[in-house]
Amino acid sequence: MHRYYTGVGSRSTPVEVLHRMTLIAKEKAKLGYILRSGGADGADTAFEKGAGEFTEIWLPWIGFNGHHSRLVPSAQAIALVPKFHSRGAWLSSTLRLLHARNIHQVLGADLSTPSEELICWTPSGLTIGGTATAIRVAQAHGIKVINLGEGE
Numbered sequence: 682m683h684r685y686y687t688g689v690g691s692r693s694t695p696v697e698v699l700h701r702m703t704l705i706a707k708e709k710a711k712l713g714y715i716l717r718s719g720g721a722d723g724a725d726t727a728f729e730k731g732a733g734e735f736t737e738i739w740l741p742w743i744g745f746n747g748h749h750s751r752l753v754p755s756a757q758a759i760a761l762v763p764k765f766h767s768r769g770a771w772l773s774s775t776l777r778l779l780h781a782r783n784i785h786q787v788l789g790a791d792l793s794t795p796s797e798e799l800i801c802w803t804p805s806g807l808t809i810g811g812t813a814t815a816i817r818v819a820q821a822h823g824i825k826v827i828n829l830g831e832g833e
Contacts, residue, residue, distance in 0.1 A: 685737070685794070687717045687786050689815050690724025690802035690829075698802050698829050699727040705800060706731025717786045717796055720748035724802055724812075739785040741778035754781035757792055765817045783814040787824065798825040806831030 686709055688702060706716055706728045716732035718725045720740050729736055738750035758781040763769030766780050788795050799819040801812050806828040808816050819826050 684712075684714045685717055685789065685796040686714050687796040687799040687815060687819070687824075688724070688728030688732070688801070689718055689783070689786060689799070689812050691804065691810055691812060692721055692723035693804075694724045694727070694802045699724065701829065702727040702800070702802070703731035707733075710735045714797075717789070719782055719786055720746050720750060721811075722746065728800075737789075739782040741775070741782045752785070752790070754778055754785060755790075755792070758782075758784040758788075761792075762814075765814050765821070779811060780814045783811060784818050787815050787818040788822065795819075795822050795824055798827060800827045800829070802829040804830055805833050 688706060702724055710732050715735045715737055716728055717737045717739065718728050720738050729738065737752065738748060739752045740748055740750050742753055743751065759777055761784050762777050762780045787799060799815060801816065803809055803812050816826055
């Protein structure tokens with residue numbers, strides 16, 4: 682049985698935190714954990730760099746950010762977006778796809794294989810931006826959230 686963690690965060694994550702994320706991912710890979718992330722610049726890329734081949738990268742659409750992953754949101758994840766985003770029912774289809782991939786990053790392909798923890802960075806540890814959806818999904822499922830931006 683595989684062990685998963687989610688590694689995500691802001692595209693504007695500070696350089697020193699990006700370095701820390703890469704080191705965390707290297708340690709997790711050594712322990713056999715598989716990273717779930719989203720192929721975006723910043724935090725996602727830093728985690729992926731450290732995780733090596735131990736990754737499950739969820740993209741909003743094929744070719745996002747030049748990434749090679751073929752994992753994209755399911756209709757079920759898209760339907761869940763309003764549950765975790767206050768304006769989810771009114772988001773454009775593009776934004777829904779971005780948020781739906783965050784749901785898979787936490788709950789996996791079948792939406793019932795949760796990550797053991799979510800490691801992220803947001804400014805001052807706030808539940809904001811695209812990362813907020815992943816945080817809310819994790820909290821709703823009792824998954825430990827480690828926000829490296831807390832206490833800044």
